[in-house]
Amino acid sequence: IVPLALVMMLGMLQPSKGAVIAAQWWHGMHGFEKERAPDTDTAS
Template structure:
């Protein structure tokens, strides 16, 4: 299926933003996921074959890394300013960390798939909008 170059993302950041939103990194029109973390076999809008994607554990690492860096100041604040005990700290920190990590997994997976597509990795074909030459 031929895709007009006007719908290709102009930069890697545009492709990544589409992936984070759960949209096809190539056209931005079709859904990237058929289930929560299961990518479609192909984009329903442009027909991009999504089977070459290989995200493995990288989205989980991204999610854990970001959650840890966002939670550390909160944990320090709760421990120093509010002097919470172990139970109080656990009742706040554990559910919040779980929600943050689980909420970040799908956008992180979309980011990784979009980066792989943009760079032509793992069987994806590298596609670019050709810049106008003077």
């Protein structure tokens, strides 16, 4: 069962890291503040 756990862990490492980085980019955390354009709300 240990080899299966290792394979599953290594298989999920890249997608999990991608999800964390995407969440950081979306929320503007950890150096991603300058990457996003400021929100312009024209409905106000």
